[in-house]
Amino acid sequence: MNKRDLVKKQIGKGAMQCFEKFGLDKTTLEDIAQTVGLNKASLYYYYKNKEDIFIETALREGEDYILALQEKVQQKKGIESQVAYYMQARFNYYKKVLNMNRVSTDTLNKILPRFFELYDALMNREKLFLSELIRKAMSTGELVQANPVKLASVLINISDALKHSVEQKAILKREADIDYARSLQDMKLLIALIFQGLKK
Structure with a gap:
C-alpha cells in the first residue's frame, strides 16, 4: 500500500x-x-468533501466485511445453512451502516448516485459468490438443477428490497429507530422455501 x-x-x-x-x-x-x-x-x-470520504470508506469497509464473511460461510455445512448465514450477516451489516449514518434527504440525494454506482459493483461480486455456492451444491447433488446466476440475483435483490421497504416505512412515519426483525424473519422464510423446493 x-x-x-x-x-x-x-x-x-x-x-x-x-x-x-x-x-x-x-x-x-x-x-x-x-x-x-x-x-x-x-x-x-x-x-472533495465529507460525502466522498463516507462513500469510499463505507464501501471499502463493506468489501472487507463481505470478503471475511464469505470465508466464514465456506465453513458452514449445507447450502441452505450457508445462504441463510450469509444473507442474515450481510443484512445486519448494511443495517448497521445505515443506522450509524442516518442522514437528511438533501445529503442522501447528494451521495446516492455515486454510492449506488460503487455498491452495484460490490453487489455483482456478491451475486457471483452466491451463484458459485449454488453451483457447487448442484454439482454435489445437494440441489436439483437450477439457474445459479438468476437464483443468486433473486436472493440479493429480495434481501435488499425487504431492507429498503422497512426503511421507507420508518422514514414516512418519521420513526427514529428502524425495526428490521420482521424483514429478517421474512428473509429466513424465503430462503427455507426456496431451498426446500430445490433439494432432492
Whole structure:
C-alpha cells in the first residue's frame, strides 16, 4: 500500500469515528481533520468533501466485511445453512451502516448516485459468490438443477428490497429507530422455501 492509500485509510477511519459519533450531516471536515491529526486543507488533497470520504470508506469497509464473511460461510455445512448465514450477516451489516449514518434527504440525494454506482459493483461480486455456492451444491447433488446466476440475483435483490421497504416505512412515519426483525424473519422464510423446493 502506497503512502497516499495509507493516508486515505487513516482519514477514512477517523471519519467513520466522527460519523458514528455525530452522524454524517453534523460531522464537519474540521472534525475529521482534528480526529486524524491533519489540517482541513490537507483533506482537500485527498477528497472533495465529507460525502466522498463516507462513500469510499463505507464501501471499502463493506468489501472487507463481505470478503471475511464469505470465508466464514465456506465453513458452514449445507447450502441452505450457508445462504441463510450469509444473507442474515450481510443484512445486519448494511443495517448497521445505515443506522450509524442516518442522514437528511438533501445529503442522501447528494451521495446516492455515486454510492449506488460503487455498491452495484460490490453487489455483482456478491451475486457471483452466491451463484458459485449454488453451483457447487448442484454439482454435489445437494440441489436439483437450477439457474445459479438468476437464483443468486433473486436472493440479493429480495434481501435488499425487504431492507429498503422497512426503511421507507420508518422514514414516512418519521420513526427514529428502524425495526428490521420482521424483514429478517421474512428473509429466513424465503430462503427455507426456496431451498426446500430445490433439494432432492
